[in-house]
Amino acid sequence: MCTSCAHKCTLREVDICTQLCALGFSLTKDCFFILPVLLGVFPGSPVYSVAWGPDSDRILYTSGRQLIIKPLQPSAKVIQWKAHDGVVLKVDWNSVNDLILSGGEDCKYKVWDSFGRLLHSSLSRDYPITSLSWAPDGEVFAVGSFNTLRLCDKTGWSYALEKPNTGSVFSLAWSADGTQLAGACGNGHVIFAHVVEQHWEWKNFMITLTKRRTMQVRNVLNDAVDILEFRDRVIKASLAYGHLVVTTSLQCYVYNTRNWNTPLIFDLKEGTVSLILQAEKYFLLVDGAGLYLFSYEGRSISSPKFPGMRADILNAQGISLSNDTIAIRDKSDEKVILLFDALTGKALGDGKNLTHKLEVLDIALDQCGPSTDRKIALIDKNRDLYLTTVRHLGREPKICKIGSMLHSMAWNDAANILCGIQDNQLTVWYYPSVVFTDKELLAKTLCIKDGSEFRRAPQILNYVGTKVTLRQGDGSLVYSSVLPYPVLLHEYSTSARWEDALRLCRFAKDQSLWACLAGMAMANRELTTAEMAYAAIVELPRVQYINFIREQPSKESSLAHMLLFSGQVQEAEATLLQAGLIYQAIQVNIDLFNWERVISSFGGCFLAVKHKTHVDTVLAYREKFLQKFGRKETNKRFLQYSEGVLDWEKIQEKIEMELSKERERAANVSVRSSVVSRR
Numbered sequence: 001m002c003t004s005c006a007h008k009c010t011l012r013e014v015d016i017c018t019q020l021c022a023l024g025f026s027l028t029k030d031c032f033f034i035l036p037v038l039l040g041v042f043p044g045s046p047v048y049s050v051a052w053g054p055d056s057d058r059i060l061y062t063s064g065r066q067l068i069i070k071p072l073q074p075s076a077k078v079i080q081w082k083a084h085d086g087v088v089l090k091v092d093w094n095s096v097n098d099l100i101l102s103g104g105e106d107c108k109y110k111v112w113d114s115f116g117r118l119l120h121s122s123l124s125r126d127y128p129i130t131s132l133s134w135a136p137d138g139e140v141f142a143v144g145s146f147n148t149l150r151l152c153d154k155t156g157w158s159y160a161l162e163k164p165n166t167g168s169v170f171s172l173a174w175s176a177d178g179t180q181l182a183g184a185c186g187n188g189h190v191i192f193a194h195v196v197e198q199h200w201e202w203k204n205f206m207i208t209l210t211k212r213r214t215m216q217v218r219n220v221l222n223d224a225v226d227i228l229e230f231r232d233r234v235i236k237a238s239l240a241y242g243h244l245v246v247t248t249s250l251q252c253y254v255y256n257t258r259n260w261n262t263p264l265i266f267d268l269k270e271g272t273v274s275l276i277l278q279a280e281k282y283f284l285l286v287d288g289a290g291l292y293l294f295s296y297e298g299r300s301i302s303s304p305k306f307p308g309m310r311a312d313i314l315n316a317q318g319i320s321l322s323n324d325t326i327a328i329r330d331k332s333d334e335k336v337i338l339l340f341d342a343l344t345g346k347a348l349g350d351g352k353n354l355t356h357k358l359e360v361l362d363i364a365l366d367q368c369g370p371s372t373d374r375k376i377a378l379i380d381k382n383r384d385l386y387l388t389t390v391r392h393l394g395r396e397p398k399i400c401k402i403g404s405m406l407h408s409m410a411w412n413d414a415a416n417i418l419c420g421i422q423d424n425q426l427t428v429w430y431y432p433s434v435v436f437t438d439k440e441l442l443a444k445t446l447c448i449k450d451g452s453e454f455r456r457a458p459q460i461l462n463y464v465g466t467k468v469t470l471r472q473g474d475g476s477l478v479y480s481s482v483l484p485y486p487v488l489l490h491e492y493s494t495s496a497r498w499e500d501a502l503r504l505c506r507f508a509k510d511q512s513l514w515a516c517l518a519g520m521a522m523a524n525r526e527l528t529t530a531e532m533a534y535a536a537i538v539e540l541p542r543v544q545y546i547n548f549i550r551e552q553p554s555k556e557s558s559l560a561h562m563l564l565f566s567g568q569v570q571e572a573e574a575t576l577l578q579a580g581l582i583y584q585a586i587q588v589n590i591d592l593f594n595w596e597r598v599i600s601s602f603g604g605c606f607l608a609v610k611h612k613t614h615v616d617t618v619l620a621y622r623e624k625f626l627q628k629f630g631r632k633e634t635n636k637r638f639l640q641y642s643e644g645v646l647d648w649e650k651i652q653e654k655i656e657m658e659l660s661k662e663r664e665r666a667a668n669v670s671v672r673s674s675v676v677s678r679r
């Protein structure tokens, strides 16, 4: 009851009503309807909960049904939105995943991103949500209400529901290691809970944390069960590449899946492990203080460090591991990816960081092939998917876009095949690196699986062998299988078994496999196979080009044209110049109408002039070019060098001479090498 106007208000509206009356508003019955609206914006509205933003530069607080994010810099913009249909009672903000939780009198809890976009809303439960709290690593959160305690995944779905006899749970607090939870209860008790029943799956092994210190391992092939006991509480575990890595508060246990009886055990020197990553060769432990790479024999390998490192807020999206490389998204500038050599822990490429044009959300290193070919896939803020190389030897790396509307991705463990959730459908990039050899082939190497079998925003958990494991928006697991042929094809290509590769493609009769083979063969300069594969997918201009490459008089020229094939113009030109094939280098640029290059670079000299040959050739081609497009010469440089009458016949003769010189030289080389090999 409002003390001023005797209006019947609900408990929380009394304050407002009283204040409005004091300000001279006369509240009639109609006001009852505007009250809820005023509630959200009226400065006197009580604030029930506050939380700090991850960088401690913003505060989130409740105001009636609204949530407000207020930056501490006075000039920065305040974000405010209606979050619930009832008063918001509780908020929390996690610094690892940057997600916001809210719960209110409308009996719902919701997950938001830090821009106020709704990611999940629960159904309306039986009682108002009186408490909620993120686990420190941001993977799960707990929700409390009357006689209810719930554990939820960060995407919102519910793992577990307990109905303790506690009255309303008013406050929840996690232990720092994220395994235990305490709740303040309306009936005067403190409730205490542990997280158990976590599952890990890899190939034929299913592991469950049955008690705080006990795991059960089931081999689904023979139903054999092993029980693993630990001295202390299990805090984190990871199962992949034939190894289970478990950390407790004090120790790390490493099991080989071939033998569950004799784990390797070593003491943890630092704090509580918050993240475990695995590659085939090594595993990485992350704790609040740093990153530590170990071999499965328990040997400490390296510990990458960089200025401003915040190991405490790293999550699986911001870090990736392969046999040879560690990639970390820089938290202070999310466009930047830092790359480290796994073995030494030193920055790759003289500390030259990989910088994308937009903020990066997710990164993943491929797992197979030589370290010099290591690639990283990244999803940026626009949800576009890019691929780039990690070890690029001084050159600016090419960052190529290979997909859009990506929500989740994973590399295969046995071949460099990538899968991703693209706008609710599962897409498999059988050979993503093809984008560096023949961009046009990329679309032909995809396998797109109809998304109708998936419900609501599935996340990819892993892609092992031929099986993709996905978690749907409601928490259920689904599996999708991918044909084994692409993995096999990768194997054949890596070991240069081109006959086997051709046989596989003929057998499978799948255009996407042929497209992969065309790309793989081209990348390995295996022209015969490439020609057959391009012919199979009816890419006739490509077939012709390959023939043209074959007919080149020397190895250098073929190499240059293969580079041109992949759009590497500069590399092609450099190859020719290095081999002293000046005319050929000029011709490449003329063929590409690259007149600027022909006249401008090389320290401002005419490429032709600098090398004192073929000025007339260039001028003749230029004249032909201008004639074709009906234009007059306006370029001062060309005018300056123009020599009056051009003799095409003489030019042709000169060109022919260059080519026969090249042929002769190539023949000399092969004679010499055959002499050497006969010795």
Ligand SMILES: *[C@@H]1O[C@H](CO)[C@@H](O)[C@H](O)[C@H]1NC(C)=O
Pocket (backbone or CB within 6 Å): 306, 307, 308, 330, 332, 336, 338, 350, 351, 352, 353
């Ligand atoms: C790479 O990033 C790190 C961490 O932000 C920074 O200290 C370093 O100077 C950067 N290196 C270069 C070459 O920009």
Ligand SMILES: *[C@@H]1O[C@H](CO)[C@@H](O)[C@H](O)[C@H]1NC(C)=O
Pocket (backbone or CB within 6 Å): 280, 281, 323, 367, 368, 369, 370, 371
């Ligand atoms: C990764 O390391 C494992 C173990 O040393 C090795 O068997 C595997 O061939 C390596 N993979 C690559 C792609 O280097």
Ligand SMILES: *[C@@H]1O[C@H](CO)[C@@H](O)[C@H](O)[C@H]1NC(C)=O
Pocket (backbone or CB within 6 Å): 661, 664, 665, 668
């Ligand atoms: C090829 O070898 C012959 C004899 O050894 C030599 O006279 C000729 O100049 C060489 N040609 C080139 C292009 O090097």
